[in-house]
Amino acid sequence: MPTKPGVYQYFDQEGQIIYVGKAKSLKNRVSSYFVKNHDSSKTTALVRKIADIKYIVVESEMDALLLEISLIKKHKPRYNIMWKDDKSYPSIVIKREPFPRIFATRQVIKDGSEYHGPYASAKVMHTVLELVRKLYPIRSCSLPLSKQNIEAGKFKICLEYHLGNCLGPCEGKQSLQSYDHNVENIRKIIKGNFSEAIRELKIMMNDAAEQYRFEEAHILKEKIDTLENFQARSTIVNPSIHDVDVFTIASDSQAAYVNFMKINNGVIVQGYTAEVKKRMEETDKEVLEVAIIEIRERLQSRSREICVPIEVDIELPNTIVTIPQRGDKKKLLDLSQRNSTHYMLDMQKQQEIVDPERHTNRILDRMKQDLHLKDLPVHIECFDNSNIQGTNPVSACVVFKNAKPSKGDYRKFNVKTVEGPNDFDTMKEAVHRRYSRLLEEGEPLPQLIIIDGGKGQLGAALESLGLLGLRGKIAVIGIAKRLEEIYFPGDSLPIYLDKRSESLKLIQQLRDEAHRFGLSHHRDRRSKEALRSELTEIPGVGFRTTQQLLFHFKTVRAVKDATIGELEEVVNKKMARLVFDYFSKQKEGQ
Template sequence: MENPTLEIQLKTLPELPGVYQYYDANGTIIYVGKAKNLKKRVSSYFNKTHDSGKTRVLVKKINSIKHIVVDTETDALLLENNLIKKYQPRYNVLLKDDKSYPWICIKKERFPRVFSTRRVIKDGSEYFGPYTSGKTVQTLLGLIKGLYSLRTCNYDLSEAKIEADKYKVCLEYHLGNCKGACEGYETEAEYSNNIQEIKEILKGNFKDSLAQFKSQMKTFAEEMRFEEAQKIKEKLEILENYQAKSTIVNPKISNVDVFSIVSDESYGYINFLQISYGSIIRSHTLEIKKKLDETDLELLELAIVEIRQRFNSNSKEIYVPFNVDIGENIKVTVPQLGDKKHILDLSVRNAKYYRIERFKQIKITDPDRHVNRIMSQMKTDLRLHEEPRHIECFDNSNIQGTNPVAACVVFKNGKPSKKDYRHFNIKTVEGPDDFASMEEVVYRRYKRLLEEEAPLPQLIIIDGGKGQLSSALKSLDALNLRGKIAIIGIAKRLEELFYPNDSVPLYLDKKSETLKVIQHLRNEAHRFGIEHHRNRRSKMALNTELETIAGIGDKTVVDLLKHFKSVKRIMEAEFNELEAVVGQSRAQKIYSYYHKK
């Protein structure tokens, strides 16, 4: 190590939990990380070779290290999260504070108002949320308004002012939306009871409110107050209908946070569901851009801390797809079956849908990012050394053993480049020999590219199994291109990918984007090859005996066939009939040819 200061800092690091910060030569913080053991974790950056090029670049830029020792790993998680948000280091995943989420506020005042807000003021008021959707907030407020009569005015309803008749009831009272607390028509105890029920509903607990309304309805019915009983019945229906829509799992599952992750080469998508009394009361998906090829475990742990802070969650249990370490006071459950597994699967599905939607948006708004992501994914999936920006796919077509041809289609950045498509008529092979035909066309294609000094592809795909792949490899060997271009063979319904000198095929996920690109390539090669084969067969069908007559070309043959409809009628035609169609000179040649025979 060339930096003596850095070497001393490494040697003096404590073997305790904490947070470390890397600085570059300019004194700028470039990375923040947490560790159970600071000495071991930080030393690992310098005493081993990293697979990731990004990590190698980071290590080269580290000029000095600072660290903060904490009591527990939970403290380290929280401190790491806060430092990342504060300094936004270049090599950390991006975490942003988002303070624009709506809340439902129950104001600290006599006869509290209930309303939505995006500003949290620490004045003793109670806030529920934040909610990820304004629509959810409006639905809840609409439900509360339908169930309870609450005031909407901002008067100071102190006892003294009410007793002094300072206020008069407004239109809301006459419409039945408010019970007139401003004139003392409703007691504070009655109003407070409604507020308590509203708090339970906002927590997802409908049980107490349902029981309360049913009891009221029964009392009114017994007292023959049927009109009031009917109003309570309508409120019950509103509440039961809302509960039916929101309850998705076992009502016993309460006060639980659910987290799942779906990731690709560049991004991680972490879905969060908050469950209360069997209902999803919050759903949010966080997109995190990877900076140092972070694992799903690293991303999920970071996201859990961030999301729980952002949404002020105090749940004592979390459901996750694999074990995570986020603190001593939280129960971590990895569901295997039943209702718990069902809710985790739902979270995974939400993360996948969010990822798909983001892809659609990115494809429109940022096509370069879309292409870069697919290329990076293909590089990983197909075990390549570089991204396959230029791919060529070969397919043989010799239907019924006639007119053997081959097609070469070209994709650039994952899309067809039709101007670069080429077809080949097989010249050196007699009969239907797919292996020899493949060897010929691959040799001809790359011999020409080398002669013209044209760019070579990063990937060659051979439509066929091991035999076709071996034939193509012979040509690459002959041209000294073996190892310079990656080459794979596809066999049997795109289920198997064969590599040179590897008897075990690779199977791709049938839903992967890599497979979709390969399917598109193969379909294009097949279509282009069949089209050329069909054209050749059509041309051969017109190669009648007429074309063997000296001085008679394609246009003359077509004109004659259009007029006489068959070769037999042309053979039997009189001279003057032929002359009327093709002229004296050519009529004489055709008439003489057939009559001499």
């Protein structure tokens, strides 16, 4: 294969295109599929199905990208990323006719009319239309208002004229010059240029006031207020930012969400978020490169500047690509990023409701990638120690299966071999007892063990696993509380997962649940120790009976002095007899 840029196509045994890709160097890119081991099972599956390869050489990488998009649209290969929607978007049209009509349409007719848009949000488009119609009355009828027809008196004014929504050009009550002047102002507003329209309205208002046409001046003042209020809601950055497209991306293992915003005069005139289904675990860079071309083509954007959060390999004629680091454009980029992230989170919530199994698989797949695990962590166990100044040390183990708590599998350990506050030995004992028991009973082992603590606790757990012959067979990590550092065996430096990462959130959920469960058990033990009294020394009398008696009689002295009948009112006859006989013998001995 040549080392030139181009597009390659993979075919299966039936001659169907299963994948289309672009490359800066065809030889290097295609050979990479066949000369290395792939982390992705999807890529491995694709390579197994390749029976034939064809390629097309082009002049530049940009040409390759455009050709790739065209071929994907035409053939819809099984392993390529997929756009979720393929709808047409509405535009505002200024018809090429005498006294032009201005309305919304989804059809573009090449008759010389002006089309502004398309708008990804019909709501935004109708808001703009409502504003311009309120400021400048224009006709809504489809009458052929030629000069000859108007002079011949073929038309009569309608209800719209009497409502003030039209100035009656059909009967010659508004001149073509006046109407075209209004259309020009509407054109400026649609393009986001409010300043010129406001300035012109102020000149007209002042002229009307100077000529004592105060009613007309008041109407113009109301129009200025309406336009300024709309501009205040729309302008979010420096109004000098003009003709800029902003693209950002948020993604998970199954889809990417690309947000697009078009800025004119500091105003967002278009906004859109696209969902792109991943087929081959494409990177954010790969998805964004395709998305920029696709969205600009769909929404017919010709902006001279594109702002992105990461470096992309695209070259568009008369267009620069920038990565803002500060200032108003960086604020726009951050706003777009929030939109793409919130859209992704909303889609994930919907997916959790509609398809919980797929939602779970996505989270576990993300965790597998983030922690570089060999197996999907369907079964996870987390350990935490609890003691207060070395008293009543306990350890807890919580179990999650399919990213959900499996409370029937939770285990608590009263530490038997450790004296004093020794977190490391406590962890060593708990881990050893847990997995020696699972091995004895032939129970399934987890794919991932999480240790609540840093390198010390992690090392103690690994020591126990080594004694059981399990070290290296089960993935183990430690999580430190201070900065949520993740420690791996044999690695002195921790890693830090994104604070918004679903993997980190699941790890934190496991850690917090282990802490809660361990603390609850420790609290119970402390309560029992605190209630340990002369009553618990009576053979056959346990903690619960002691608790009931002290709650009712308040003191041990009162229990000693109680009659058998009084005791039976609080506990059962057997317990009452044991307590009564015990204290009766004490009194006799005295």
